Amino acid sequence: MADLVATHCPVCHSVTDHDHYLSRGGYLHSLCTNCGKDISSSERVESGEPQPVTKHCAVCGVDTAHVRYLSTTGYLHWLCLSCGKDVRSSANVQ
Numbered sequence: 001m002a003d004l005v006a007t008h009c010p011v012c013h014s015v016t017d018h019d020h021y022l023s024r025g026g027y028l029h030s031l032c033t034n035c036g037k038d039i040s041s042s043e044r045v046e047s048g049e050p051q052p053v054t055k056h057c058a059v060c061g062v063d064t065a066h067v068r069y070l071s072t073t074g075y076l077h078w079l080c081l082s083c084g085k086d087v088r089s090s091a092n093v094q
């Protein structure tokens with residue numbers, strides 16, 4: 001089943017359906033099903049496919065869908081599914 005997330009697209013300049021998927025290499029992606037913009041996480045995802053949470057993105061300037069994930073290197077990340085900005089914790093998560 002497609003896992004569509006309605007979030008802002010910086011290319012379309014509107015809210016569009018994004019297909020949020022895990023690549024074969026273990027990276028989290030978000031594909032705009034309208035224009036084809038495809039962003040990916042900066043690190044591999046340790047486990048599962050996290051559920052998106054809506055919060056403000058400083059880069060997008062609007063509320064967008066984000067996913068919180070744990071990378072294989074043990075850091076906590078927040079990835080904006082709209083622009084691909086990936087924030088990482090400074091320390092390893094226990």
Ligand SMILES: [Zn+2]
Binds near residue numbers: 016032034035
């Ligand atoms: Zn788009």
Ligand SMILES: [Zn+2]
Binds near residue numbers: 060080084
């Ligand atoms: Zn963003």
